[in-house]
Each structure stands twice: as structure tokens, then as C-alpha cells.
Amino acid sequence: MMGRFIVRRLLSLLAVLFAITVLTFLIFQAIPGGDPAVRMAGRTATPQEVNDVRQQWGFDQPIYVQYAKTMQKIFDGSVVSYRQQINVEEEIARDLPATVSLAVGAAIIWLLFGVLAGIASAMHAGRPLDRALGLLALTGLSTPVFLLGAVMLYYLGYKLKLLPLEGYVGLTSDPWGWFTHMLMPWIALSVVSIGVYSRVLRSNLLDTMGEDYVRTARAKGLSERRVLIRHVLRNSLAPIIALWGLDFAWVIGGGAILVESVFNLGGVGEYAAQSIQSLDVPPVMVITMLVACAVVITSAIVDVVNAALDPRVRLQ
């Protein structure tokens, strides 16, 4: 049953990935109107340069040839930024470790603390601890990332000199340096999500606690801890895991632009921001595709995990 589910999910993943490539191609090259070669070559390009771009990308040929050439350039790693004349995929590959470090660390933190706070709130619903955690969650939710980042940089980095002010250090070159450089970005990125996850989980847990099967489990004489972990938490976690997967993929694809910029991590998000500012189309297109693929693939993995947690998912 599980094997068939995975095969089915893989096939739909391939179909969605194909659809994404077509959509991205249409959004960047076909739909906006005008000459895509002019758009791609940038504002200062000469007629000769525009002509070169037209030939390289096949813009003077039928649309399916244009699509094929665009995909070929993306998949063989030959897309070049027209502003800086730099290979885009090499830039992304270089920046990805910083972004992955940010995403993995922050995702662990927000999942761990979000789940702990959600459980504590649900277990003490209506009591002072629940109210305090609710207030904390709201504070986290309403604190802008750039403000939190600036405050942490000032106090922890500049005043107290406890943590480095900015930059990224490779995990393999200096594990401790990597950790100290990532700690503030992780916290800044996690705070909002911890608030969201704890509130969503609290609500799910309270709903699940009222279900018949939970009452039955209690009636069977199971301990409260066993009821919570085996029956309540397991069934309440599915939406959290789905949400986590999407958020994680969003960060991997460069979604944490603000955090990367505030802490100067030099990740994919920062590269995306620089490219958007200078209206450099090739990197923006490749990064858009990366984000979409990251979201689709992570969501497929999350589905498989959910199916393992909840057998009903396999039957849907």
C-alpha cells in the first residue's frame, strides 16, 4: 500500500514539475508581451546584444522551441546574468549552503519550540501559562523580522559582543563559527513561525482532545501521557508537518530575503533581492523555478511522511 502511494506521488510530482517549468516559462517569456529578448538583455543593451540574446534563447523561433531552449539552458547550467555576465547557477550553488543552513536550523527551532509551546498551551488551556504563551506568540507574530534582527545585532553583536555582527562561515571550515554566525538569523526567522505553529497546534490539540476515540482511549484506562502522545498529538501533527514542509521549502528557495539581508548571509534570497533590484531577468527566472521546485518536492516528502503517520492519507 505504502509503495503504491509513493509511486503515485512521484508520478504526480513529475507532472507538477513539468507544469511549473511551463508556467515559469510563460510568466517570464511569453505572457508579458513585447520582445522577450529586450527584456532579457536589460535596459542598456545594444541592438546587437539584443539580437545575440534572441538567437541564444530561440526567441525568433516557435514557442515550443523557445521553451525547449530555455529549459535546456536552465538544466545544463548555462544561464548567464546579463547585468554582471556571471553564470547564474554557479552563483546559486555557491549561495545555497548559507540558505540551507538558515532553513534547516530555523526549521528545527520553530518546529521544536512551536510544538512544545502548543502542547503546553493546550494542556493548560485557559490557565495563566496558556495566556502567557498566547501573549508571547502574539508578540512574536507581530514583531517584524528586520526590527528583531536590528535589535539583536545591536545588543548581542555590537554592545555585548556575544555574537558576530554579520556574515556566513562554512560549516566544514569552522563548525563553531558557523553556529555563532547562524544563531541570530535562526532566532529572527523562527520567532514568527513559533507563534504560528504553537497557536495552530494548540487549536488542533484541543479539537482532537474532544474526539470520541480519545475518550475511548481514556476509558480503556491508558495513561494521560500515552493518550496525548499516541492518540492526540499524532493526529494533530499532520497539518503542522504540512505547514512546516511548505515553510521550509519557502526558505530554501530564498524566501527569507529580509533575514538574509539583515545578517548579510549571502544566501539565495539575498541574490534574488540584488537581481530584482537591478531588473536582471535570468537569475530571477532561475530562482523562481528553484523556489517552485523546492516547494513541490518538499510537499511530496511531507505527504509521504503524513501517509506514514496516518494510514488514512494513503487511501485518499
Add this chain to the structure above:
Amino acid sequence: MSNHVLRDIHNDARTPVREGESNVNRVLRLFVCLSLLPAVLVGLSACGSSTSGGTITVLMGTAPDSLDPGIGATTQSMEATWIAYTGLVTYAHSNGEAGTKLIPGAAESLPTVSSDGKTYTFKLRPGLVYSDGTLVRASDFAHAIERTIKLNWGNKGMLTEHIVGGEAFDKGKASSISGIKTDDATGTIKITLTVPYGPFLNVLAFPAAALLPSSTPMSAQPNNPPAGIGPYEITNVISNRSFELKRNPNWPAHSIPGIPSGHADIDVRIVSNNQSEAEQVLSGSADVFDYNDTIPPTLISKVESQASERYAKEPTVSGEFFFLNVKSKPFSSPLVRQAVNWALDRRALDRLDSGMLQPACFFLPTGMPGHPTAPCPYGDPGAAPNLAKAKELVKQSGLAGTTVSVWGQARSPHKEFVDYYTGVLNAIGLKATEKIVASEQYYATIGNLSTNAQTGWASFSQDFPNPSDFYQLLDAHSILPKENHNLSQVEDPHIQSEIASLSPVPSSQLDSVVGRWQSLDEYTAKQAYLAEFGYDEAPKFVSQRIDFGALVFHPVYGDDWSTLALK
């Protein structure tokens, strides 16, 4: 360079020099310092003077567009490339207006210019070598110019529109530029122009016109910039992240008079967060704050109080003004234009710009040859405005109550400038409302003649230190249907005849006509064709390790890194 090597360099380059020090590290450092005390005492004799050697960390808020001199056109790019790529001529490494003086670079002297102003003849310094040891030849110049044109340098029009054969080469109709003749045996370079073009030497002073070895590929080399002539060479480029300037080992053999040899190697890191950039320089974990960036208002008082001996506001050669469309009521009336100039409180505009504006009234900024020395015709810009007089002038014009659309950019502080200006126009008897446009679309919108923009904010920074660069904004030939640069739409016969007479004067002879430029700019101010309100200032801010006094703030390239030295 393989990807593997790139990644390794990247990791190293991203490791901040002295960041993230724990208290334990500081104690250890104190112990080491104490143990080195005797050596320090011996070295005290050198106290107070700058030293050679070491590495200085420079921060930049925005990455250079490219470090290949054939492409780089932004100030961030040229801040680095001008000390690695010396052209036939270059600028004196001096503060203020002295820094606008052209001096011989790779050429042994300033050129001889033919009597018709169209032919420039240079002779190369003998025995020059590039940073990679290759001998410099005259024919390298032609190769470098052709490469810059082929790589589509942002200002290449300055070359193609003026050198004979430049356009034909650019369009692929010629394999070389017919207006450049070189002789390797004698080291002679002869350049023929289509028409006399006074600022041509300024164009040749751009790093994009510097000599490069003829073996340099005709393709962009952003991560591995070519060899050049200069005290530094650019290495270890991690695009958009960091790069290094190492002292050129081949430079001491043929140092060029007037060009410093450099004191220290320079590591440049791109830091996208200005707050972090300022905090690092304040705390000493980096050495130089980029003059192109803004110190956040929350930190400026801290910088002024805690680092006053290593912080200064330096004037840049750029101006902020409100254009007044003379073809549209009410600004077709000289009285209304004068009223606007009388009414502006330039001190208030300075406050809106966080104190980084030098109140002014003349179009040519301080530091630009030709900047007038006469008093302002409509009141002292550093004093209170004369609103009563302004109201009276508007009344006299008979145009009180005329509706005015004031154009502005959404970006701060430009939006605030326009808020204030609109209030002033209303206060003197006009009926003004704002039209705010997104920053990216602003100049395209107001530069379209069909918009018929009456008045609004604008600013201009020099391309090179020649007054003709500024006066293209008041040249009737710049009134164009779509990319109109003459926003006030001035068509003044006196200005036209003076531009026609002064612009062809070669920059090397600019001193001979500075007085006429001054007179012209005083005339422009009296006509009130625009309301100039200030010249931008930039922060010169370094760490305690740096010899602040020795650092030159150059009027064209900002912080002159070749003068950076550790104390």
C-alpha cells in the same frame, strides 16, 4: 577556476576578520597584548605616523556591477578599479577641487592637442609593465578601447560618439577604430575626434579606458579581472560578496609621480545592512564605511559623539534641486522663479536629509571647477528664507493662485523634500499639489515631454569633473521628447553660446576658462531657472586603526583606498 576552488575561496572570504570574539577570546588577546608590551614600547617611536603593511577591511553596502574595467560603470566599481587600472591620464590623488586635476598616467605627459581640438597625441611612459609582468605597448590602448565598446560599457557613447570610426566599430561595420593610431616602436598613440570634445581627457581617465594587455579576451572577466597598470591588482573576486586588492608587485619598478603606491592590502566585503556596516566600523571589527552608504539615523549621534576624530561629512560633486519649467505657468514668469528661490529654507531641507546636505544656491557644486565664489542672488542659503519678499513677487507676477503639480519620487528623503516644497509653494500664494511616482519610473515619467511636468525634485551627480557635464542639463539640445534631461526646458541664447564656446575647451586647459564658467553659473542662478538647494555630503568614517588624516576623500572616486594606512 573550478567550482571547487571557488567554494573554498568563498568560505575563507566570508570569514570575518575579527568578528564574533567571545569574552574568553578577549581575555586571551589581552594576555597576548601584555606579553608583547616590551615590543610595543620599542615601537612607540613610530607612534603618530601611519605604517605600511597589514590588511584593511573595507565594507560596501552595494556590490560593484563588475570589477572588469570594461564593464564596471557604478561608483562602487570605479572606487576599486581606478587604483588598479590607470589610463593614459588620471586624476591627482587629492582632496577637494585639487583632486579634479588631470595628471599624466600611463602617458609620460598630458597630450598635445591639435589647434582644431580634434587630435590628441600621447606618448607612453617607457618600460611600463602590467601587474602580470607583461610589457605595456601602445597598441594595447586600441585593444582596450575596442574591448570596452564590445563589452557594452554603460558610458561607451562617450567613446563611440566622439572618436572617428567608433560608431562603425560598434555596429560591426569596421574591424577596428580608424580614429586610433598607435605605434609600438615609439609608444605614440594618436586619437582623432569627430568634433572637438572638451571633456575627452576626463573620458580617458575612466578605468574603462585604461590600457589592458592585448591578450585580454574580448569577453567579460568579472571574477578574474585582467591585469592592469596601477598600485593595486584585484584578486579573489567572489561576485556580490567580496574581493581583495593586493599591492601590485610590479608597481614599485615604475611608480608614476602623483599616484600613491598604497600602504596596505585591502579586503572588501559586501554588507547589505547599513546598520551592521556602521556598527562594525564603530566597534573596530571592520575599518572603512563605504561613502556611498548612509549611516542609519539611529547611529549617527553615536558615531558623532564616540568617533568624532574618525568621522567627517565630505562634500560630493552632486546637487539637489527643484526644476522650474520655464515653458509652463507660473514658472514662465521670472518673478515666480525668483520667489521660489527666496522662499526655500535650505536648512530645513538639510534637516530632512539627516544633515547630509550642504545648503547652496548655485548649479555647479563645490569641488567642480567653475563653482562661483559670488554671494547667492536670492539670500544666504544658510540663513532663514525671505517669505514676505517671495509672496510679494508672486503677487507682482499676477500669477497668485495658479495651480501647480509638484513631481516627486516615493523614496525617502526625496518624498519629504517634495512635501516641504509643496508647502512652500502654497505659502507663497500658489495652489500646489503633489504627484508622487515610484522611484524606478520617476525620471522616465518627468522626462517625457508629454507629461509637461511643471516643477519637481531632481538631482545630478557628476560623470566627470568638467562643468559641461552639469550644463548638459540646461542645454537646449537636451530637450528631447522622451528622455528629456533639460527638465526646466531652458532655451537661453546666452547659455547656448557659452556652452558652444566653453565645452570644446580640452579639460587640460580648463583653468583658462574657469572664470567664464563661474560667470555663466552666476548668470544661471540670477535667472532662477531652477531652485538649487544643496550639495550632497557623504560620510568619511573609519575605524580607530586607520590614519584618518592620511585618507584622501577624492571628488570623483570617494575614499581613495590607495591612501588608506594603518596608524
